[in-house]
Amino acid sequence: MTYPFLKGHGTRNDFVLLPDHDGSVHGGLAVERVRALCDRRAGIGGDGVLRVVRTAALAATDPGAAALAEGAEWFMDYRNADGSVSEMCGNGVRVFALHLLQEGLVEPGTPIPVGTRDGVKVVTPAGGAPEDGLTVDMGAPRLVGRTEVSVGERAWPARHVDMGNPHAVAFVDSLDDAGALTEAPGHDAGVYPDGVNVEFVVRRGPRHVAMRVHERGSGETSSCGTGACAVMVAAAEADGALGSDDDAAGAAYRVDLPGGTLTIALDERGHMLMTGPAVIVARGTTDL
Numbered sequence: 001m002t003y004p005f006l007k008g009h010g011t012r013n014d015f016v017l018l019p020d021h022d023g024s025v026h027g028g029l030a031v032e033r034v035r036a037l038c039d040r041r042a043g044i045g046g047d048g049v050l051r052v053v054r055t056a057a058l059a060a061t062d063p064g065a066a067a068l069a070e071g072a073e074w075f076m077d078y079r080n081a082d083g084s085v086s087e088m089c090g091n092g093v094r095v096f097a098l099h100l101l102q103e104g105l106v107e108p109g110t111p112i113p114v115g116t117r118d119g120v121k122v123v124t125p126a127g128g129a130p131e132d133g134l135t136v137d138m139g140a141p142r143l144v145g146r147t148e149v150s151v152g153e154r155a156w157p158a159r160h161v162d163m164g165n166p167h168a169v170a171f172v173d174s175l176d177d178a179g180a181l182t183e184a185p186g187h188d189a190g191v192y193p194d195g196v197n198v199e200f201v202v203r204r205g206p207r208h209v210a211m212r213v214h215e216r217g218s219g220e221t222s223s224c225g226t227g228a229c230a231v232m233v234a235a236a237e238a239d240g241a242l243g244s245d246d247d248a249a250g251a252a253y254r255v256d257l258p259g260g261t262l263t264i265a266l267d268e269r270g271h272m273l274m275t276g277p278a279v280i281v282a283r284g285t286t287d288l
């Protein structure tokens with residue numbers, strides 16, 4: 001059986017998109033199929049899969065997820081490259097919205113609500129061509145507690161940030177300190193029973209940071225949108241810019257990643273607004 005796919009990326013965090021509007025093709029998206037599609041040598045290659053399904057159609061197989069997406073016609077059913085499910089993908093949701101726009105599945109020029117397992121995220125073209133920039137209302141971050149991460153013999157204090165999915169943000173002296181990142185960094189399994197995305201961060205200037213990320217379920221990636229938001233809020237907190245006179249509200253942080261740059265601001269509601277590019281690079285059919 002062959003079925004359609006697209007390939008896209010946001011700051012080089014890359015995804016295989018599977019159109020499955022009525023849920024009839026990939027209803028129970030199998031772990032093995034996700035792994036085969038994401039395989040960089042034997043498959044299409046990607047950090048994850050974005051199944052494009054109508055929320056109404058998802059209700060038949062995953063009523064819990066569909067209930068979280070009330071009000072959104074389209075649902076981003078996200079899987080990591082190892083087949084595991086995550087609540088949210090910040091780069092993925094921009095690519096997903098671009099796909100909806102390019103296929104005429106949503107009204108151009110209006111905000112696009114996208115259902116996710118972390119609720120509805122609203123995506124808006126930032127001005128100009130949508131490929132150049134889309135802004136996502138990522139909702140309010142939760143600063144949960146303090147923890148520790150490690151690579152080999154080295155350990156760092158880390159901030160536990162919940163962006164719908166779990167993050168540990170560690171400030172380091174150099175991005176090289178994290179080494180090759182071929183394995184998941186050590187972390188407290190009591191704090192993160194379902195695994196964690198780990199960000200290593202350095203300062204580049206006022207409201208300007210750079211980071212690397214090891215993603216749960218995908219390994220080191222070139223970018224992570226939820227991770228960049230977690231880093232921004234940890235940096236703003238460390239700057240004393242949360243809830244003070246020098247409030248971070250409205251002021252954007254620049255977050256450099258190996259795959260590009262994301263801009264993240266906190267609005268007056270405490271919601272994070274993440275802006276970055278999205279690209280569709282290929283489309284075709286596959287029998288993987």
Ligand SMILES: N[C@@H](CCC[C@H](N)C(=O)O)C(=O)O
Nearest residue numbers: 086089090091165224225226
């Ligand atoms: N790359 C994504 C995050 C994808 C999910 C993550 N690996 C997890 O398991 O939580 C992003 O851009 O946010």
